[in-house]
Amino acid sequence: MKRLLRVGVSIACALVLAACGGGGGGGSATKTVEPVFAGVAPLSAPTNAPTGFGPTPTAAANVLPVVVDRGIRGTAFNAPFVTVTVCVPGGTCADIDHVIVDTASAGLRLNASALPATLALPEAATTDGSAAAQCMKFLGGFTWGSVRRADVQLAGQRIASMPVHVMADTDARFATIPSGCSSAGANLANRLDAKGILGVGMSRQDCGSSCVTSAAPAMYYGCGASGCAPATVPLASQVTNPVTLLAAHNNGVALMLQQVPQGGAATVGGALVLGIGTDANNQLGSARLLAPDRSGQVSVTLKGRSLPAYIDSGSNALLFPDTELPKCGELFCPAQPTALDVRLRSPAGVEQAMSFTVESAPTWGAAAATIAAPWENETLWGLPFFFGRTVFVAIKDAPTPAGNGPFWAF
Template sequence: MLSSNGKLPRWLASFGLAAAVVLVAGCGGGSGTTTSSGSSTNSTGGAVLAAGSPVSSLPATLASNQVAVTVAGGFENAPNIPTVSVTVCEPGTSRCQTINNVQVDTASTGLRLTLDALNYTMQTALPVEVESVSGKPIAECSGFADGKSWGSVRTADVTIGGETASSVPIQVMGDLPQSAAAGTSNGCAIGTLNDTSSAIAAHGILGIAAAKYDCGIVCQTPSSGVYAGCTGSGSSTSCTDLAVLEVQQVTNPVRKFATDNTGVILNMPAVTSSGSTSATGFLTFGIGTESNNVLPASGIQKLTTDHYGNVQSASLSGTSVSGAFFDTGSNGLFFADSTLPSCKGATGFYCPTSTVSRTPSVTGFNGTSVSIGLSIANALSVFEDGGFAYDNVGGPFTLGSFDFGMPFFYGRTVYVNYDPSNDGSARVATSAYVAF
């Protein structure tokens, strides 16, 4: 998920997701025609292979600092959407709701839930954050590469696996009228908002990136255009620019765990070249805090990043790009490559006539460079085989970076270590790192 507040755009509610949903719903499964040999052809006339069986890397028993991560049909039958279950409670009470199909996003910050995912009790029980100086209820216009989401900032106790964070500012998307949005950027006042479960193909987004706050010091001035203070209610609600202190901004819940708050580790199983019908892995909280989250002393590459999780530099086929990041919130590998044709009718993905290889190189601020071998298959063909977990789909990206989306994570254990500072700048080295 590509977050616009990290200087490099970064909140990406599954970049290319709209195209992928259309492909799965409109071309998947029953759109192939069965031949006498039992194989099938896709809508472009190419062969369609059946997706592989479900795969899993789950241990026999999950520890208290672990939670299962599932890529399957989920809420909207969209590919490569890793999800977990999250429990939110009215702070300090046992009034709670467990919400399934919340997307795991290693490249945005904060928990964001859709209003339609909350039951009536929780819609009203979670208190709205009130800005400490103005006394106004806080709302947020959060930016996505393919749109915006608009909603109030609430406070909740958040439990994931066996870990709990108390009084966490979260966003509830879709609980305010669009007509109330205003301010410097006016970004949420017009256009179609991504603030429903159908729009983001999940019941919410769990942003667990390196940064603690979603926009930090930038949003402590009203001109950021991100946060707003609201007056009125219902259709008469009106909101204007607001400066919000970091402690009231939408926050990475993992950073507020009492322990195991130094980072996350995602372990996902490998999938076949034709994908898998589902893939189940697990997320471990903390790095270096328990016996199950120790960084290996050898056999692993560690790339230090800036405050937002961006590596220092990257290149593809000898051509430098502005940077790179590792992002479970993107459902493909997204990068600019003029030699790869886009899918007809689905410009969010590449459709080469046969699978091609690419080997981008990434360099951390610590000087460590890694070449990463990747494959890009015809997205139309693979999306039609009945699966949901694919390690070889990608598409064009015009923002000048290399987005190592969900396909990168299959068959790997990836460590995302957090910057302990509350603030930081893009392109400036920190002790945060990604390792694999």
Template sequence: MLTTSVTVCQPGTGNCATIDNIQVDTGSNGLRILASALPARLSLAAVASGSGVTGECAVFGGGYAWGAVRSADVQMAGQLAASIPIQLIADPALPNVPTDCAGSGPSMLSVASLRANGILGVGLFSADCGGGCVNTALPRWYYSCDTSGACLASAQALAQQVTNPVSRFALDNNGVVIDLPAIADAGAVSVSGSLIFGIGTQANNALGGASVVKANRVTGYVVTASAGRTYAQSYVDSGSNALFFNSDQLPQCGYWYCPSSTQTASASIVGTDGATNTVSFEIGNSRTLFASSNNAFDNLAGIASNSFGWGLSFFFGRRVYTAIASRATSAGPGPYFAF
């Protein structure tokens, strides 16, 4: 898991706390922090919904996070996103998880289940739901909750949706770069790299020779073609811990591939404009990797049915750019990935 530290403050004050072990996720948008990770002295005002408060169900591949939406100043590396909506996971003010949310997978409401203190979504969009939630009460998104804790699905204005903090910075607000070193095939115990704000705005975030792959403006998907299959739902996601795709040729060990020897494969990642970037990757034996003392792997691959996930394994040895939708960059407006 790729993690960083985030400073959260009561808006407009010096009442702040720096929270470590926050997962960096290019596959989602917005900051989500476990209520238990915030000190009791840091009180954050709830974002209203009608006469009540806003609750949110955030659904991920590994389960769901439920909590209230609250307003906070978010600081990272000298940048400030002032008074933005964040999700406070397992907020005691909203103890009752709506039935449709609870039915969307395992709960991720504690450090033990979330495996982090929160999630920093620095994906392709400024808000986590966007226009779809503005006029429609979509299931498993936003809720209006009364003082008893009862919640009903509701629409949510764009300005009150959980917000990608980078999009609200005064500078360097058009995307991010994740820069991680290459690692050995056997993996590494730990890896240090950089999360860089902005694309083409500073000397350290220039695109250089990176190839741009434009993403769908609504879903954020690109297309991946590999081994005779085409995956229309393909994504670049630092919040996934491996590569995920479907293969009839590779031996499977539970949820993971486990070839007897490391296999080399290739795939073409295709943008909405037809531009293609061909990528070579390796698939190692998951049992061997998991039996080691290492935690970071560039060749770990798992099973997916109809999508192709370029997870954290893809990021090692690359500079991966994630451009926010409609924001101007030197390669045109987002949303796009580049590497």
């Protein structure tokens, strides 16, 4: 999906994020959010417990604990959460929990309602010095808010004065949403059962060089007393993948999640490890590398058909076309768990075979590895793909022991 930014959310909130936006520096497709799966909240919590998948990294300066639970309002589903520390530059700090890990977008996005009053973050500036704001457009709506600067700490790694997107900012300068943004549909910021999104994908910025030279995408705005207008923004003020700004461990991440049994699990644990091949806890080992094409995709062979494939922890289901599996509403719902075999393939010809199971959803808790839904002409490998695996995501042009990114490895 050309220049689409993937950000994921909860089925119970009726969202699967797929955003129309940049992809600064290229390498990763960005894909947005469409309201689907309405009314698919689990009926009861399962008693199943997630199972181990090998050694879990111990506490370290490059490890963020991950939890998959029901979110801040109890409706989240298949959403991997971490806690980040956000500070006024050089000043007061606050821990912000329940921030979704999204391996297919770039930058930290926080709901204004999640920030305590003590965090008065200064605004970032457009090229002409106006207060910067951002509109992120999704298939089902948009998010709107300021771009501000914050010191951000991920595990033991600190980043000074990083641009972050503050969604639904209550500052009067950002109160009126430009028509070029609101025309995208519903304002989605308050529908997210999370306090924010941590984009740690393959791109360095969420837009990149195109927003430095042109305001045409209408992604960034300059705001003042007379309102907001599309504006160019220097790279230093664009919402940026925080991993790229780290002093160390800055070439990518590894997302590790426990395996989830059929029937789902009430909670799942894991870790987001910063860096690839930069420490003993993030070595590639025998992982197989799949580098995407320029649009951020590989291909998958499913039931004899070759289709584009995207990999995205921020989406909460497996999406693919299938005319044989029965559907209940927006989901596949086979009478019995159904196993399928697929083969992922990179443009360079590297292949990885894998199997997955699809089942109906009467008793899922916060996590399920077997949820799937129809999607036309392409496939999306959301969080179920990550359960029971260590998945590496290398940033575009960043050097790793296996060569420069971008690539996935698992």
